[in-house]
C-alpha cells in the first residue's frame with residue numbers, strides 16, 4: 001500500500017482522487033499517466049488516499065467525496081470509496097489572501113507550533129508514505145536556514161512563513177518524531193526542491209523530495225518544440241506563450257505577485273534547451289470564467305531556417321488543466337514510495353526533470369520532456385524501479 005496525503009483539496013486533488021479510484025476499479029483506462037505502460041515496481045492499485053487537508057470553510061469537515069461531487073460532479077462520476085476520507089483543517093498562512101474570504105486555518109485558534117503538533121499527531125495515525133502539495137499558488141522565497149524557519153515557527157511569526165514551507169517542514173518533523181519516512185511532492189511553484197536549505201535537510205533525514213511546479217500544459221509542449229529547434233539548428237527569434245482559464249488557480253494567478261512565481265518556473269527552459277535566451281512573453285495571462293478548467297493556450301514562435309529564411313509556428317489548444325497534473329501525480333506518488341523503498345533521498349533530479357517545470361535541486365538544468373522521459377526510464381531501470389517481464 002502507498003499511503004498518501006493530499007494538501008489542498010482543489011481541482012487537481014479532486015481529479016487525482018476521482019481518476020485514481022476509477023482506474024483502480026477498471027472503470028477508465030490510465031490515459032495521461034506517463035508510466036502506465038511500463039512495469040513500475042509499485043502499482044497504481046497500491047495507492048490509497050488516507051488524508052486530505054484544506055482551509056476553505058466549504059471543504060473542511062466534508063468528505064473528499066462531497067467536495068469532489070460539488071466541484072467536478074457534473075463532469076465525472078464520483079467513487080463512493082472517497083466517502084472514507086475527511087478533509088481536515090490545515091495551516092493557512094495567507095495562501096488564499098485576496099482569492100477567497102472566510103478562510104480557516106489552525107493558526108487562528110492556536111500557535112503555529114501547536115498547529116504543527118496537531119498535524120503531526122494526525123499523521124502519526126494516518127502513517128503516510130507520500131505527501132502531495134497542491135495548494136493555491138503562493139508567493140514565496142527560499143529560506144535562509146532551517147534554524148531561521150524553526151525560530152519563526154517558535155515566535156509564531158506567521159507573516160514570514162508560507163504554508164508550503166511549513167508543510168515541507170512538518171514532513172521533516174514527522175520523520176524526526178516517528179522515525180518513519182514520507183516523500184514530499186511539491187507540485188506548485190513555491191521553491192522547495194529548489195531551496196538549498198530544505199533540500200539539505202531532506203538529504204540529511206533520508207527523505208525524497210520532488211518539485212517544483214508540475215510540468216503540464218503549454219510549458220512541456222514549448223520545451224519539446226524548442227528541442228526540435230535546437231536539434232535542427234534553427235535560430236529562434238522570439239516566443240509567445242499564454243494561457244487563459246476560468247478556474248480558481250487562474251484567478252489566483254491574476255494577482256501579480258503570484259503570477260511572477262509561474263513566470264519564473266516557466267522561462268528557465270529557454271536558455272537551458274536552446275543554449276541562448278530569446279525575447280519571450282511566457283505567462284498565464286488571464287481569468288475568464290466561462291472557460292472553466294479547460295484552458296485556452298496559444299503558442300507562437302518565429303525562427304530562422306536554412307538560407308536565413310524565416311518560418312513561423314502557431315499552436316492553439318483547449319486543454320483540461322487540472323487533470324493533466326493529476327495524471328502525473330499517479331506516477332509521482334508511486335515513484336515517491338519506490339525512492340523510500342530504495343533509500344533514495346533529497347531532490348531527485350531524474351524524476352524532477354521530467355515531471356516538474358523547475359526541476360530541483362537548485363541550479364539544475366531543464367531539458368525537453370522527450371529527452372527527460374528517456375532519462376527517467378533509464379534511471380528507473382538503474383535503481384530497480386522497473387520490474388522485468
Ligand SMILES: NC(=O)c1ccc[n+]([C@@H]2O[C@H](COP(=O)([O-])OP(=O)(O)OC[C@H]3O[C@@H](n4cnc5c(N)ncnc54)[C@H](O)[C@@H]3O)[C@@H](O)[C@H]2O)c1
Pocket residue numbers: 007008009010011012013053054055056059090091092093095096134135136137138163187188189213214215216217247248249321322323324325
Ligand atoms: N495543470 C495544473 O492544473 C497545474 C500545473 C502545475 C501546477 N499546478 C499547481 O497546482 C496547485 C493547485 O491547482 P488547482 O487547480 O487544484 O487549484 P485550486 O485553487 O482548485 O486548489 C487549491 C486548493 O488548495 C487549498 N488551499 C489553499 N491554501 C491552502 C493551505 N494553506 N492549506 C491547505 N489547503 C490550501 C484551496 O482551498 C483549494 O482547495 C496550484 O498551486 C497550481 O499552481 C497546477
